[in-house]
Amino acid sequence: MSPRSLPSALERPVVSFGRAEVQNKIWDTGQRLIGFHRNSLIRGNPRNRVNMPIPLDVRKKPTSLKVHLSTGKGVDITWADQHSSHYDFPYLRDSCPCAMCNDEREKKAKSGSAAPAVAVLPMFKPRVTAQAASPVGNYAIQIQFSDSHATGIFSFSHLREICPCEACAQEFRNPAAEPAG
Numbered sequence: 001m002s003p004r005s006l007p008s009a010l011e012r013p014v015v016s017f018g019r020a021e022v023q024n025k026i027w028d029t030g031q032r033l034i035g036f037h038r039n040s041l042i043r044g045n046p047r048n049r050v051n052m053p054i055p056l057d058v059r060k061k062p063t064s065l066k067v068h069l070s071t072g073k074g075v076d077i078t079w080a081d082q083h084s085s086h087y088d089f090p091y092l093r094d095s096c097p098c099a100m101c102n103d104e105r106e107k108k109a110k111s112g113s114a115a116p117a118v119a120v121l122p123m124f125k126p127r128v129t130a131q132a133a134s135p136v137g138n139y140a141i142q143i144q145f146s147d148s149h150a151t152g153i154f155s156f157s158h159l160r161e162i163c164p165c166e167a168c169a170q171e172f173r174n175p176a177a178e179p180a181g
Contacts, residue, residue, distance in 0.1 A: 060160040096152035
């Protein structure tokens with residue numbers, strides 16, 4: 001598709017993947033308007049529809065990320081709003097977002113209400129550490145833990161929401177109290 005095939009009223013088209021995006025308007029190869037950049041209806045062939053990006057919360061974007069594998073201290077993140085978070089590896093392992101861990105937490109929550117009141121001695125578990133960490137795109141990290149668990153992908157958004165500090169707990173985990181009435 002060449003820029004000449006676009007309507008003449010538009011200036012400086014950017015052509016990519018068979019579509020041209022010009023001034024927040026998206027055209028398919030048949031020159032039909034199929035969408036606007038923000039909150040507009042999309043017309044045209046469904047095959048050519050463009051998924052619009054969801055605006056990201058800037059507070060959930062890290063500016064610095066340090067994974068302390070050799071010392072076992074954990075993960076340190078400085079966020080775009082200059083907030084600093086520290087996550088111990090056992091804390092991250094316990095809050096792993098993978099499907100298996102989520103199912104396990106749900107089962108414990110359901111059986112926790114019907115659990116007997118008998119005190120059970122916990123078995124000894126060695127402290128969980130990280131053996132490796134790798135970036136996942138530019139939105140997450142994946143950690144391989146010492147207990148051989150490596151399926152959890154910790155998105156930066158999830159990490160900010162589970163930040164152990166009180167300020168983040170109030171801001172990201174607790175729903176805002178709505179005034180009654």
